[in-house]
Amino acid sequence: MTPQPAHNIIISPIGDVTPDLLDPIRGEIKRIYGYPTEVLALLDDIEFAFHPNRNQYHSTPVLEQLARNAPADAIKVLAIVEVDLFIPILTHVYGEAQLGGKACIVSTVRLNEGHSYLNTQEPFLSRIVKEAIHELGHTFKLRHCREHTCLMHYCRDESDVDRKSDQLCRYCRVLLEDEIKRMQKL
Amino acid sequence: MSKIKILIVDDELIMRESLAGWLERDGHAVQTAASGEEALEKVKESQFDIFLVDIKMEGMSGLDVLRSVKESDPDADVVMITAYGSIPSAIEAMKDGAYDYMLKPFDPNELGVLIEKIIQHQEQARENIYLKEQYKERTRFESMIGQSAPMQKIFNLICDVAPMDSTVLITGETGTGKGLAAKAIHTNSSHRNGPFVTVNCGAIPEHLMETELFGHQKGAFTDAKETKKGRLELAHGGTLFLDEIGEISMRMQIDLLRVLEDRVFYRVGGTQPIEADFRVIAATNRNLEQAIKAGAFREDLFYRLNVISFQMPSLIQHKEDIPLLAEHFLYRFAQEMNKVADKISREAMDEMMLYDWPGNIRELENAIERAVVVGKQREILPEDLPIFCHEPTALKRGNSLKEVEKAHILQVLTDNKWNIARCAKILGIDRSTLYSKIKRYNINKVA
Numbered sequence: 001m002t003p004q005p006a007h008n009i010i011i012s013p014i015g016d017v018t019p020d021l022l023d024p025i026r027g028e029i030k031r032i033y034g035y036p037t038e039v040l041a042l043l044d045d046i047e048f049a050f051h052p053n054r055n056q057y058h059s060t061p062v063l064e065q066l067a068r069n070a071p072a073d074a075i076k077v078l079a080i081v082e083v084d085l086f087i088p089i090l091t092h093v094y095g096e097a098q099l100g101g102k103a104c105i106v107s108t109v110r111l112n113e114g115h116s117y118l119n120t121q122e123p124f125l126s127r128i129v130k131e132a133i134h135e136l137g138h139t140f141k142l143r144h145c146r147e148h149t150c151l152m153h154y155c156r157d158e159s160d161v162d163r164k165s166d167q168l169c170r171y172c173r174v175l176l177e178d179e180i181k182r183m184q185k186l
Numbered sequence: 187m188s189k190i191k192i193l194i195v196d197d198e199l200i201m202r203e204s205l206a207g208w209l210e211r212d213g214h215a216v217q218t219a220a221s222g223e224e225a226l227e228k229v230k231e232s233q234f235d236i237f238l239v240d241i242k243m244e245g246m247s248g249l250d251v252l253r254s255v256k257e258s259d260p261d262a263d264v265v266m267i268t269a270y271g272s273i274p275s276a277i278e279a280m281k282d283g284a285y286d287y288m289l290k291p292f293d294p295n296e297l298g299v300l301i302e303k304i305i306q307h308q309e310q311a312r313e314n315i316y317l318k319e320q321y322k323e324r325t326r327f328e329s330m331i332g333q334s335a336p337m338q339k340i341f342n343l344i345c346d347v348a349p350m351d352s353t354v355l356i357t358g359e360t361g362t363g364k365g366l367a368a369k370a371i372h373t374n375s376s377h378r379n380g381p382f383v384t385v386n387c388g389a390i391p392e393h394l395m396e397t398e399l400f401g402h403q404k405g406a407f408t409d410a411k412e413t414k415k416g417r418l419e420l421a422h423g424g425t426l427f428l429d430e431i432g433e434i435s436m437r438m439q440i441d442l443l444r445v446l447e448d449r450v451f452y453r454v455g456g457t458q459p460i461e462a463d464f465r466v467i468a469a470t471n472r473n474l475e476q477a478i479k480a481g482a483f484r485e486d487l488f489y490r491l492n493v494i495s496f497q498m499p500s501l502i503q504h505k506e507d508i509p510l511l512a513e514h515f516l517y518r519f520a521q522e523m524n525k526v527a528d529k530i531s532r533e534a535m536d537e538m539m540l541y542d543w544p545g546n547i548r549e550l551e552n553a554i555e556r557a558v559v560v561g562k563q564r565e566i567l568p569e570d571l572p573i574f575c576h577e578p579t580a581l582k583r584g585n586s587l588k589e590v591e592k593a594h595i596l597q598v599l600t601d602n603k604w605n606i607a608r609c610a611k612i613l614g615i616d617r618s619t620l621y622s623k624i625k626r627y628n629i630n631k632v633a
Contacts, residue, residue, distance in 0.1 A: 060204065087204035089267075090294045099211055143213040154212065156295040 009035045009136070010074040012042040012066060015082045020120035021108075025080070025132050032133055032151070032168065033140070034180070035075065042069040042077065051086075059085040059096040059105050066103040075183065076139045078132055079105040094131050094155070097138030104135035111158060127161045137172070140179045145172050189215040190305055191233065195225040195251055196240040196267065201290070205238065208294070212301070222246025226254055233460050236304055237264040241275045241287075249279055256283045258403070258458070260413055261311065263304045312422060313381055330366045331514050334504035340367065343496050348374035353446070355431075355491045356469040358498030361548030361614075364469035365429060367498060372425040377465050380424025385417050387438075388430035395438050397454050406455020418451055421464040431491065432472030432483065443487045466491070501543040501550065508538055511547060515554035516566065527558050529565040537568045548614055556612045560601055572598075572612075592627040595620070604631055 009029055011022060026037040043065060049057045062079065070077045085093050085107045094111060097104035111127040130151060137152050145152035148160075150169035155161045168176060192214050196202045202218040209216045217234070219225035223246055225239070237255055241248035252264050266287040268276040276287035285304060288296065332338070347354055348371045356364045365384070372382045390398050401416030418426060428434075434442070445451045446466065450459040468491045477483035501508070512530055520527040530538075534557075543549050557570035595613065602608045610620040623629075 060207075086291070087208065088198075088200045089205045089291055090208065090297065091291045093294060096207075097211075099207065138211055143211055154298060156298060 007035060007073055007075040008038045009033065010042065010070060010077045011037050011039045012077055012079045013039065014041070014043055014046055014079055017080050017082070018120065021080070021125065021128060024125060024129050025078075028129050028133050028166065029078075029136065033136065033176070038074075040071075042066055043079070046081065046083070054086060056084045056086040056092065057081070058087065059093060059107075060087060062105055063096060063098055063101075063103040066105070067098065067101065070102055074102075076136060077103045078136050079103070080108065080128075080132065081105060082108050084109045095135040097135040099138050099143070100141040101139055104139050106132045106135050111161065113158070123158075123162055126166070127158060130161055130164060130166060131155075133166075137168070137176070140176055142168075142172050142175055142179075145169055147171070189213060190235045190301075191215045192217070192236045192238065192301075193225060193228060193234040194218045194238045195222065195243070195248065196238075197221060197243040198240070201240070201267075208297070209301070212298070214301075222248070222251040222254075225251050229255060229258060230457050231459075233259070233458050234262065235308060236301065237262060238267055239264055240267045241272050241279065242269070249275060249282065252279055252282055252284055258413070261308075261415070263308065265300065265304070309423075312420060330363055330370055331511055332504060332507040333510060334506045336499040336504045337507060340496070340498065341370075344370050345374060347371055347494050347496075349376065350494070351376070351465055352493040353466045353468070353491055354493070355474075355495040356467065356498060357474075357495065358469075358471065359500045359546055360471045361546030362498035362500055363547050364471075364498050365427070368425070368427045368429075368467040368469060371467055372427075372465075375425065375465065377424050380464070381421060382425050382427065383417050383421035383464075384427045384429055386429045388433035392435045392438070395435065396441070399438070400441070400451055401453040401456075403453045403455035406453070410455065413453070416453065418445065418462060418464070419453075419460055424464055426464045426466050428466065428468040428491075430470060431468040432470035432474055432477060436482075436484070439484045439487050443484060443490060446487075446490045501546040505539060508543075508550065509535060511550055512538060512554055515551050516558065519555045519558040523558055525558055525561075526564050527561055527566060531565045531567050534566050534568045534571060537571065545614070552612050552614050556598075556601075559608065559612070588627070591623070592629065595623055595627065596629050599624075599629065599631075 011025060011029075013022065022039055026039075029035065029037050043062070046057055046062050048065070049059070049062045051058055066077045066079055085096065085105065087093055087096060092110060093107070095104060095106035106128065108124075108128050111131060112124050133151050142152050144154040147153060147169040148163060149165045149167070150172055151164060151166065152168060152172045153160070153164050155164065192209055194202050194205050194216060196205070196218070197220055199220070202220070206216045206218050217228060219228055222243060225237075237251075239248045239251050248266055252266065255262050255264055260283075263285040264283070266276050266279040266284045267290055268287050269290055273289075276284075279287060286300060288300065330337070330341070332340070344367060354368075354371060356367050358364050369382055372378060385399060387395075397414070397416065399416050399418055401414050401419050402410045404410055404413040428442075445462050449462045451462055452459060474483050474488050474492075478485045478488055512535070516527060516530060538550070545552070553572050554566070556572045557566045561567065561570040595609075598609045598612055602612070606617055606620060610617045613620065
């Protein structure tokens with residue numbers, strides 16, 4: 001995979017996300033997707049997505065705002081938040097992504113046993129990194145994978161996340177390569 | 187495997203979209219409807235495996251949607267979406283045939299578990315329906331046997347053909363194992379986890395063929411009291427084996443051609459297209475090219491079926507397999523009948539090697555079965571084999587075929603104390619055919 005270097009994947013931290021977390025995510029994005037990353041705060045806060053009755057943040061409008069704010073040369077945007085996310089029909093989500101779109105978001109809360117502070121100790125760090133790579137995979141049109149060890153496997157709980165590896169399975173790798181080739185032709 | 191089709195029915199846009207987005211990431215084909223009325227319109231246009239229906243909606247309620255969906259497709263699984271205040275309605279829905287209900291917002295874990303449970307339940311239900319049908323027909327699927335070069339060639343061919351999704355046409359004389367070859371292709375193909383559904387085109391009367399193949403919708407005709415799935419639908423995700431395709435009527439040839447071309451079909455009386463997600467294997471003992479010339483078989487259907495074709499060798503072409511086949515059948519029938527018979531005498535084997543076996547492997551199978559039934563010793567002797575123990579009168583030159591048949595049926599009936607089921611099996615015909623032949627030839631039980 002040799003993506004065009006002019007295109008970056010933007011990592012947009014929202015809140016107090018430290019380099020302890022950002023650096024491993026940047027490394028993994030480069031390793032898995034082959035694109036360079038740039039850390040750029042695209043949103044000051046996401047209070048516009050807050051629902052007081054649920055005490056959670058609706059992730060879908062955040063994605064829409066992120067996609068709108070993204071620079072033209074950014075191919076994808078990954079936001080990292082330390083608040084609890086939801087979509088209306090579900091009680092919570094680890095993250096959300098625009099399937100084949102530009103933006104995705106991952107929350108550290110549920111991967112950190114419900115705590116809203118950032119924990120960069122293991123196994124929490126690995127969990128957040130894996131789910132960030134997973135959500136970004138959806139923006140490259142990858143869907144959930146049946147292979148339990150694949151990064152694109154849908155995890156029901158933290159133990160599932162711990163069980164999956166830090167690699168895409170052979171099948172998802174091929175699909176990712178196809179998508180990157182398609183994007184490069186555009 | 188094909189995608190699971192899900193229809194979400196909810197009058198709140200945000201609920202429809204968030205649920206659709208979530209399920210699409212799981213690789214499902216999701217459609218949405220903003221009202222019960224819109225849902226029923228979509229049901230007319232296409233078939234869905236799972237419905238997620240909000241109970242409380244403006245206009246047509248979720249319960250009404252549930253009843254209409256179950257009316258047109260009793261096997262559809264409907265999950266009701268409800269809020270805490272509507273639990274009594276959800277319980278009512280369960281009584282009306284809903285698969286389950288979910289309180290919104292759902293825990294994402296529960297949603298995933300439920301969808302997986304429904305998919306497994308549907309796969310199992312399809313397999314169960316077919317297994318019941320298969321049991322009724324007493325269809326036998328044995329692995330193929332043969333060390334000879336012609337059979338080894340067939341095995342290699344099956345290995346090459348199986349992984350492709352192309353339609354296969356198997357030709358060969360009656361009793362050469364075309365059905366076993368079809369099953370071997372299925373079990374070595376990517377459809378192996380789906381059902382293997384056989385349609386014996388020669389055995390199903392023409393007036394029943396349409397509903398047997400395509401199923402029917404409740405009310406499609408006077409006797410259609412329930413919606414019934416046809417063999418095509420039961421073959422979903424697996425292999426459809428059209429045995430004796432040369433016997434199919436012109437009308438059904440046209441219908442089948444349409445299915446193979448469009449890859450969709452409709453139940454009799456149905457308006458909803460059903461995706462034809464199966465591999466087709468056809469078999470015949472007829473020369474279809476001659477049948478085309480005679481105007482009895484459609485050329486376009488032949489080319490659709492004849493994508494890959496091979497011919498099963500007659501038993502005389504691989505005689506060296508007779509000992510292996512005979513011993514295999516001996517072992518099987520001795521076990522089935524709980525008899526001590528484990529050897530074929532050298533004389534009996536010599537006779538079998540000299541015989542031409544016009545009925546091929548099936549005739550050999552029936553001969554060994556009969557020998558196990560009538561044999562008095564541990565070893566099969568020449569006189570136990572039906573090919574050498576006909577009454578001389580029945581084999582006299584100059585006798586008509588009917589006379590030979592009558593004498594043979596009488597002999598088998600006498601040997602087996604008029605046990606109709608056993609005799610039918612030995613003769614290789616079904617019980618009703620045997621009864622009609624007994625009546626036609628006026629064969630009487632002699633006290």
